[in-house]
Amino acid sequence: DAGVTQSPTHLIKTRGQQVTLRCSPKSGHDTVSWYQQALGQGPQFIFQYYEEEERQRGNFPDRFSGHQFPNYSSELNVNALLLGDSALYLCASSFSPHSNQPQHFGDGTRLSIL
Amino acid sequence: AQTVTQSQPEMSVQEAETVTLSCTYDTSESDYYLFWYKQPPSRQMILVIRQEAYKQQNATENRFSVNFQKAAKSFSLKISDSQLGDAAMYFCAYRSGRTYKYIFGTGTRLKVLA
Numbered sequence: 001d002a003g004v005t006q007s008p009t010h011l012i013k014t015r016g017q018q019v020t021l022r023c024s025p026k027s028g029h030d031t032v033s034w035y036q037q038a039l040g041q042g043p044q045f046i047f048q049y050y051e052e053e054e055r056q057r058g059n060f061p062d063r064f065s066g067h068q069f070p071n072y073s074s075e076l077n078v079n080a081l082l083l084g085d086s087a088l089y090l091c092a093s094s095f096s097p098h099s100n101q102p103q104h105f106g107d108g109t110r111l112s113i114l
Numbered sequence: 115a116q117t118v119t120q121s122q123p124e125m126s127v128q129e130a131e132t133v134t135l136s137c138t139y140d141t142s143e144s145d146y147y148l149f150w151y152k153q154p155p156s157r158q159m160i161l162v163i164r165q166e167a168y169k170q171q172n173a174t175e176n177r178f179s180v181n182f183q184k185a186a187k188s189f190s191l192k193i194s195d196s197q198l199g200d201a202a203m204y205f206c207a208y209r210s211g212r213t214y215k216y217i218f219g220t221g222t223r224l225k226v227l228a
Contacts, residue, residue: 033216042118042205042218043159056215088157097214100166102149105159 002027004093004106012112013081021076021109025093031055032074033103034066035090043090049074050097078111086113116141118208120219127196128227134181135191135222137206145211148182150191153221154202162204165189167211193224201226 005024013019025032031050035043045058049068068074072093078085088110092103117140127133139148150162165173165182173180177197181190193200206219 042220102161107158
């Protein structure tokens with residue numbers, strides 16, 4: 001039973017560039033949430049996707065956008081990268097946004113901005 | 115807005131001893147869930163234990179147990195018979211029963227001394 005998988009594991013970009021991160025949810029899960037975890041901090045909620053729509057959003061600018069595909073996988077896109085976007089980006093999946101079951105997390109993508 | 119506070123940036127415990135990690139939260143909601151997640155250097159967030167706010171009984175999972183004080187808005191994690199593999203960052207998390215958003219604390223780094 002495959003868990004949550006994220007790609008790539010590590011990415012280096014320069015300021016102003018654009019990046020796309022990918023996530024495949026755990027088998028049986030249909031809801032994907034994205035988090036940004038800065039060094040030494042807890043994860044901060046970016047947004048959640050369910051039924052191919054953004055359902056919830058945290059306090060992040062419009063430079064952060066996403067997509068969910070019919071197979072429930074998801075992408076996180078960040079435009080006009082800033083140095084402050086350097087962080088670990090975590091994807092978490094669950095069975096529906098309303099489930100009482102906890103989220104399962106992937107290993108994350110480490111994004112470094114030069 | 116809900117907040118989660120972990121006031122202990124770092125804790126140490128001798129192998130086989132017991133340690134308690136603190137967490138307080140603030141909310142005006144009555145329906146919510148609380149979690150403790152473990153994040154080892156491998157980066158993946160692993161669920162340790164969960165507590166439903168409507169349950170008075172403290173959750174227990176093997177060597178891990180919580181002390182849930184709803185009126186005080188406190189949710190501490192006790193690890194008994196600490197093992198070297200318990201060394202990790204521990205995050206306390208709150209999930210709203212209304213919005214289903216997760217809010218994480220800043221984490222406590224646990225060191226286990228042999």
